[in-house]
Amino acid sequence: MATTIARKYKIASLRLLVENTPDLTCSDRLEPFATDEPETDYRLRFCPSESDEPEHAECGPRLDSIITDEYQYRWSIYTDSLGREGVTLSFDTHEWLQWADALIDGREVTIAYRKKAGAALGSTYIFPLFNLIMNRLLNRNRGIAVHSSVVCDGGRGYLFTAVSGTGKSTMAKIWERAGATIVNDDAIMVDTNPETPVAHNIPMPYYTDVPKSAPLDAIFLISQSPVNVLEPVTGAAAAMQFMTNTVHHSHAADSIERHLQSINRICSRVPIFRLGFKPDADVVDLIRKTNLTEHLTQWRKSTSAN
Amino acid sequence: MKYVSNNNYVLNDICGEKVLVPIVNSVAQMDFIYTLNSTGAFILEHIAEATETETIVDLLLENFETDRTTAEADVCEFLNEMVAKGYVRTA
Structure with a gap:
């Protein structure tokens, strides 16, 4: 039997x-x-x-x-x-x-x-x-898959997302050399149920990994640049750019609506930045030295004043 | 002329703005997501059933500060674009 x-x-x-x-x-x-x-x-x-x-x-x-x-x-x-x-x-x-x-x-x-x-x-x-x-x-459970790398730096989780070939893995390695832990350098699942959304790794097809996760403190839409540039991006523009690099569920209306709700939960709770970066340790210093919440607050004040 | 939605999209809020996400059968089509201004979103929300252009224009005049000439032009331009993209058809 x-x-x-x-x-x-x-x-x-x-x-x-x-x-x-x-x-x-x-x-x-x-x-x-x-x-x-x-x-x-x-x-x-x-x-x-x-x-x-x-x-x-x-x-x-x-x-x-x-x-x-x-x-x-x-x-x-x-x-x-x-x-x-x-x-x-x-x-x-x-x-x-x-x-x-x-x-x-x-x-x-x-x-x-x-x-x-x-x-x-x-x-x-x-x-x-x-x-x-x-x-x-x-x-079905308020989660989304994101093409991204995530690192955990002293308990703070940073997600770096972009189209393939932009430098997600490179960014993760730079952070690892600076003492951070790589949650994953390519495929991330984000659970949006907690007040602070949590990024998880998942089993990978070509190597064996252990479970890792990090609460998300910031999301970075990355691009390569001759100098490091950090700029907050908010509202629908931020959500749409982030959504571009998520796994879509566009075959049915109920799936799309659930996906958009998860995107809304993430984007209303986690600050999003555009990050032009040159691939060296300076970008780690920039993010570590920047109070991201304060940076976002100041940016919102300056843009509303204009 | 009457227009009607093809019901092949989801119209929803993202961070306070309206977005249109097409329901698609191919991964290759999944990159098309549109943000709509308030007029466009309003028009789409009011053509769930076959609706005369004139009715949509009247609704716009009731809900937005605009004149009839501008409203007619806006409705015509927007619906033509939606028809071209396949989200709306003439009834």
Whole structure:
């Protein structure tokens, strides 16, 4: 008789009970996030399938095919005939997986999957399915995913966001050399439930990390510059620029509204700055020496006076 | 002429300003988010059902300090743009 192995993880404030099957191992990407907290927010249940195609392959809006160095896959978000939301993926290239489909029904997430014939053991961390599920669950729980790096400097959390190639990882390394801790240098989940929103790392596909988090004291919209320039930005302009680098949920009106509410909560509680920076330790000194709250207050006074 | 919303967007507040976020089926389309001025937001909020241009102009005159000529021009320009972007259609 098949044995189900259940493990509890806490990822970006969400407590997940993951029930796998004998042909899947507990992922070493997830294990550092194991928790013994008794309560569970969602149960993720893996179910092997013999079907050649996922049941929901052709329903719902179809999103773009994604090609990475390792995998080529197509994915879509769907709503089934009972109004339940799900995510489905089909892989063109994957070492053990043919397709996977996560159906969210209240607090239950059923992950159907089809292994390739003769493939070795798989693992409970399926990239990018796990990230897509997390994005959907966070959207329902006042959370958002942000393409950003976050550092924790003496208990103060700073988020640096920009399009790829601008210097998010470079910025994180500069802070690390100055004694700060990198929460993550690329993918961040922000929980907007606390009065001060909290940035969390999540399991990463290409390396194993431990859980890290930081309350957000400031958000920086970064760009490269010959000199360091720090300028507050407020209102809808700030929110829109920040939102550009978040994972959007634009396939359904209720998802968009929840996303906008989370953006509003962050932008009303965390000051946002434009930061032009040159990649050396001076930018750390600038931020450490600047009273960001006072800087924002003074800037608001000067702009209202003008 | 009558106009009606295609109901393919969300109109909501962000930090005190109105933004229009399209409901889309493609990641490639997800970068289009628009901020609307108060007149544009007001017009969109009042065309949930098929609405005559004249009615929208009258509503604008009741709620904004403007004259009929300016209101008619504003309504015409805005709705033409919304039709071109696919958020509104003629009924």
